[in-house]
Amino acid sequence: MEHIYLDNAATTPMDPAVIETMTQAMRTVFGNASSVHFFGRQARKVLDDSRHLIAQSINATQDDQIVFTSGGTESDNTAIIETALARQSQGKHLISTAIEHEAILKPLKYLEGLGFEVTYLPVDQQGLISLADLKEALRPDTTLVSIMMGNNEVGSHQPIHEIGQIVAASNAWFHTDAVQAYGLLDIDVQADQIDLLSTSAHKLNGPKFLGFLYRSNRVKIPSLIKGGDQELKRRAGTENIPAIAGFAKAVSLLDSKTKAAKQAKYAELQQQLLRGLKTNGVDFAVNGGQSPDKLQHVLNLWFKGCQSVPLLTNLDLHGIAASAGSACTAGSVEPSHVLTAMYGATSPRLQESLRFSFGSQNTAKDITYLVDVLTKITQKLKRS
Structure with missing residues (x-):
């Protein structure tokens, strides 16, 4: 796998x-x-x-x-x-x-x-x-x-x-x-x-x-x-x-040119993921802004009607590692304090969001596979 x-x-x-x-x-x-x-x-x-x-x-x-x-x-x-x-x-x-x-x-x-x-x-x-x-x-x-x-x-x-x-x-x-x-x-x-x-x-x-x-x-x-x-x-x-x-x-290894290149690469991976999900009809929204000066390696998505834990579990079964928030609060049953501050304590985003964060080892092929797996998982979770 x-x-x-x-x-x-x-x-x-x-x-x-x-x-x-x-x-x-x-x-x-x-x-x-x-x-x-x-x-x-x-x-x-x-x-x-x-x-x-x-x-x-x-x-x-x-x-x-x-x-x-x-x-x-x-x-x-x-x-x-x-x-x-x-x-x-x-x-x-x-x-x-x-x-x-x-x-x-x-x-x-x-x-x-x-x-x-x-x-x-x-x-x-x-x-x-x-x-x-x-x-x-x-x-x-x-x-x-x-x-x-x-x-x-x-x-x-x-x-x-x-x-x-x-x-x-x-x-x-x-x-x-x-x-x-x-x-x-x-x-x-x-x-x-x-x-x-x-x-x-x-x-x-x-x-x-x-x-x-x-x-x-x-x-x-x-x-x-x-x-x-x-x-x-x-x-x-x-x-x-x-x-x-x-x-x-x-x-x-990280001069200004290299850092700018990394940001550009991660921005393209983000856009590839967003385009793929839209094309496949996945019901989602971006948590936070999409401004050019944000940290492009972090993309937080709300998968409407799909709970975070089943999403993560199914992704892991398909060999994909992501998270539902900060790794330092992994295992916590508390909702993300970041999303709470941004959207309020009653927002469904708190229980239905995942964070994808890119690195130098990630490729367009990885994102193609991710889009395919996310499409199947969200469809399955919606049916259940």
Whole structure:
């Protein structure tokens, strides 16, 4: 049976060049980067070179603004919790959105339990916030605004540049979760006036359990992880040198031209899927917008009258991997909080939608097969 992976927003397969880079590092670079002898210096060079390349990828002004972490979740938690605690003497009001990843929402709930106040900005049916709402929500005691760059369930791309300008005129710091966007969109932390930015390597064909947190020079927060003085005292724990080398390799493969080509390819796969479903008479609608600047690798579809779980089960039986939302909430009986925010708690979309997310390995042939299988499955589910 043919197996097709269409869940790249959950994780991506490692690029062969990344695997080769990591394998070579595991064979030859085993020293602790904090050690002063030859083996430590050897590891330190890999660490420093990787940090430099990654800093350049987002136009950071200094290499030491990049702090390696265990991934997007730790980066998000550090940015949210440590900023709130470090700045609480200046205010205890935070702003975010209703469609953030759980790695943002759960730290915010934790802080609410400590007496912080959080404003959750609503979104429209395109999955976008209103800049007017943001301006209205900002207060003198607002210390942090955290708004994701690109949504992992519907692909909406927030107006980050405009948000950065608005927040820069306030007392708050601006954090963005760029886990889905990094590797697909060009990011300039200076032009967009971003203070904190989170990423995860496994979303761009790199290794799992690794990411980074960008921190601008004005951000002074302690490490969430307590221990040694690694990462210039910004994140305790011995650095995973082979994985960091692999992360840097993955980033080196994604220049502006390559990212634009990926977006164009995924947009065409989206259109092929939509055309095929329409031609075959499948009753569906797109969740979210179709703007050219969205994250084109994410397509969320409402299959009217067909429950998500049977759809997923039948797709899996035909060798197709997709999802009903974020992989981090897989197995949850709760409806998607993203679709709830966009369409309301009573919308049938909440129980009848699937997310397809494309990757570099996907082809037009994959989509042709997907259209054929979806047509048969939806027809069967409608009859039953």
